[in-house]
Amino acid sequence: MHGQAVSSVIHMCCCPAFKRSPDVHISTEWGIHMFKKDWIRSLSAIVLAVLLTLVPGAIGAHAADMYPLSITDDLGRKVEITSKPRRFVSLAPSWTEILFELGLGDQVVGVTQFCDYPAEAAKKTKVGGFSDPNIELIVSLQADVVFGTTMHMKEAPEFEKRGIKFVCQNAQTVRGVMDNIMMAAKIAGVPDRADKVNGNIEKTMAQVTKAVAKIPVKERLSVLYLVWDEPVMSVGPNTLISDMITCAGGVSITRDASSDYPSYSLETIVAKNPDVILAPHVHSGGGLDPATLKSKAGWQTIDAVRKGNVFLVDDNLVSRPGPRVGEGVMEFARALYPELFK
Template sequence: MKSEALLISFLLIIISCFTLGCGQETEVAQGITIEDDFGRQVVIHTVPKKIVSLTPSGTEILFALGLGPRVVGGTNFDNYPPEALDLPKVGDYENPNLESIIALEPDLVLADSIHQKAVEELERLGIPVLAFDPASVAGVYDTLIRIGTATGVLEAAEELVDQMQSEVADLTAPLASLAEEDKPTVYYEIWYEPLITVGPQTYIHDMITLAGGHNIAADAQTPWPEYSLEVLIEKDPQIIICPRILMGGITVEEEDFAGRPGWGNITAVREGRIYLVEDDLISRPGPRCVQGLKELVQILHPDLYPTN
C-alpha cells in the first residue's frame, strides 16, 4: 500500500507538471500581442518555429537568444555568427525577395523600418511580421525583450539584457564624472562624396554619447546629414571615426584623410586621431553593441581605458 501511495503521488506530480506546461503553451496559442516600431499591434498565435530575418541585427539577436535552429532564412548581409553565413538567402538587406521569403513558409519575419512595403505585403498574406529599428542602446534592450516575448524565450532575453546592462554600466561608470570639456568632439564618417555623417536620434549618435563623446552633428535636422568641407572644418572635430570598409566594400586607410584637400586644417587630422573601426560593432543595434561601445570608449578616453 505504501508503495502504491508513493506511485500515485509521483504520477500526480508528473500530471501536474505536464498540465502547467500545457497551460503555458495554451496561453501562447491564444495569442500574444507585440507592438513593433511601426506602432503595429502584431498578434503571435503560436510559438514561432520557422523565422526569417531581414536584418543582420535581427539575425544576431535570434542566435544570441539560442534560436538559431529556428532561423530558416536571412539576407546576404548576415555575417555573424558564422552559422548565419549558411542560412538560405532571401535577398539583400534593402531589397528582400518576397517570393523567397514566402517559399520558406515562415511563421514569423523580423524586419526593419526600411521594409515597410515588404511588411505590408507579408501582412496581407497573413504572415506575422515584426519591424524593429532601435535608435539607442536602450532600444536594443527593449527589442531583445520583445523578440524574446514573441518567440517564447523571454527568460533568455531578460538574462541577456541584464548581462548587457551590467557590462555597459561598468564601461560608462568612469565617464560619469567627466566635465563636458573633457568629452572630445567626434565626426563619424558614413560616406566621403558627399560627406555624410550621423545626426541625432540615430543609434551611432547614442553610442558616441554613451562613450563620452560629443557628436559634431548632434544639432543636425536629419538623421544622416550631408556636410560641406567648410562646415566640417568649422566644426573641427578632435576625433574622426570611420568604418574600415564602407558600403560597396570600399576599404579605407587612415592615410586617406590626410591626403584629402583641405583636411589638414582639421584638428583630428593634424593630431593623427583618426580611427578605423569594424562597422558592424558600432552601427548594428544588436547583442554585440557592448563590444562596439568598449571600442569607442577606448578611442575617446584612452587614459581611462587603455588598450592591450
Template sequence: MKTGSAWLFAASLALSSLAHAEIVVRDDSGRDVRLKAPAKRIVTLAPHLAESLYAAGSGAALVGTVDYSDYPPEARKVARVGGYSRLDLEAIAALKPDLVIAWQSGNNAPQIEKLRGLGLTVFISQPNKMEDVADQVERMGRLAGSEATANGVASQFRKRLEALRAANANKPKVRVFYQIWKSPLTTVGRPQIISDAIRLCSGENVFGQLEQMAPTVTVEAVLEADPEAIVATGMGDARPDWLGDWDKWTRMTAVKRGNLFHINPDIMQRHTPRILDGAEKLCAHLDVARSRRPAK
C-alpha cells in the same frame, strides 16, 4: 472525491488556457503584433536582426534572412531572401514564416506592406538608443518562446551599459565626426544609435543636429565643424585607406593631434548586443583623444 475532481478539472482548464494564451508584443511602429503560439518559422530582414534572434536564444527558428547575415557563423547557412533594401518577396512567402521581423529604417516600406498583404505577420524593429537593444532582444524572446535566455542576455547588456555610462559620465566632451563611408561622404544624424553611443562616451557628434539617420555631408562642412576626433568604419577589421585622406587637412584638430580612429562596423553599426564591444572601443578612442590635448 467530487470536490477533488472538480478542482483538477478547473486546474487543467486553467493550464490549457495558459498554454494557448495569445502572445501580444508591441513593435517599434506602435503596432501590437499577435501570435497564437511562439513563432517557429522566422524570417529576419536585416543582418542585425538575425544576430539578435540568435542572441535571444531562438536562432533555431530562423528559416530565412538577408545577405550579409554572417554572425553567428550558423547564420551563414540560413536561406537568403535578397538584400535588406531589396527583398525577394516570393522567396519570403515560400518559406511560410509565422513571423517576419523587419527593420523600419532599412527595409523598403512598400515591400513590407506587400508582405502584410500576403497575410504574413510582421514585427517592426528600430532600436535608436543603446538601451533599446536589450528591449529588442527581450521582445524577440517573447515572440519566439525563449524568454529565459533573452531576458538573461538583456539583463547582462543593461549591466554592462550602465557600467560604461558611469565610467564615462563626467569626462570632458570630445567633438566627433563619425564617418560611415567616403563616397558619398556619409555620417550619422541625431536619431542614429551610433549618436547615442557617442553621447555615452561623453562625445558630441558634430552633425548630431541633423535629423536623417545617415546624412551625406561635404568635406567643407567637416572642416568647418573641426572635430577633435574622426572615427571611421569601412568594411571590416582593416582600417579603410580613405581615413588617411584627412591627413592633408593639417589645420583640422583631429589631424593635428593624430586622432583618426577605426572601428569594425560589425560591432558598431549593427543594433545587437555586440554594439557594447564597439562602444567600449569608441570610448577608449575618445580617451586617447583627451590624452592628446595640449597641457594648459
C-alpha cells in the same frame, strides 16, 4: 494534478510492498541506517522521475498561455501573434544576431546574404539582400514571422496578405535595441532569455559609464562620425550611432542635424573642428582609409587629422542594433579614451 501525482508516488513507496520483508534480519544500528538510506534514495529517484515528466508539460502549458499576443513594433504598428510561432525569417543582420543570441537559431529558416554572425547563420537559406527579399521564397519556407526594418515596409503588406506576421525594427538608442531583444523573445515565447541577453549589455554599459564618469563634461571630446568623406556624410541625433557616441562619453558635432544622415561641406567640418574622427571599418572592404585624409586638401587643418586622432571602429559592432551593441559602445569608448581602459 502535479501534487496528486507526487502524492501517489509517495503513497506507493510507503505501501507494504515497499517495506522490508520479515525475513530480512538487520541486527545492528548500522544495518538499520543503511536500509533507511537505501529506501530514501529509492523514493527520491522515483519522485524525481515523476517531476521530470511533469515539469516539461507545465512549461509547455505556460508558453501556450502567452498567446494570443499583441506587440507594438518600432513604427507603432500593432502586430497580433495568435499562436506560438515556430519559423522565423530575418531580413537584417541585427535581427539574425538577436534571434541566435536568444537561442532561437534552430527556428530561423531564412536570412539575408549579409547575415554573417554568428557563423551558423551562414548555413541558413538566403532570401535576398538588404532591400530585395524574395517574397515567394520566404512563403515557401513557411515562415510564421518575418523580422525586418523600415527598408522593408513596402513588402510588409505582401507578407501580411499571405498570413505571415511582419515586425519592424527602427531602434535609435541602446535602450531601443534592448526593447527589440525583449520584443523578439516575447514573440517566440521565451521572455526570460531576453533578461540574460540584456543583462550582458547592461553590464558592459555600466563598465563604460563608470570609466567615462571620471571625465568632466566640459573636457569630453568632440567627435565626427564619418560615414563617408566625399561628400562628407555623418549621423544625426536620432540614430543609434549618435546615442552610442554619447554613451561612450563623446560629443557628436552633428548632434544638431535635422536628418539622420546629413551631408556637410568641408568648410563646415573645418569650422566645427572635431577632436576625434571615427569611421567604420567595413569588413567587406571599401571603407575610409584614415591615412588618406592627411593628403586631402583642407582636412589637414582639422585638429583630429593634424594630431592623428582618426580611428576606425568595427562597423558590425557599431552599426547593427543587436545584442553586441554594448560591445559597440565599448569600441567607441576605447577609441576616444584609450587611457581609461588599459
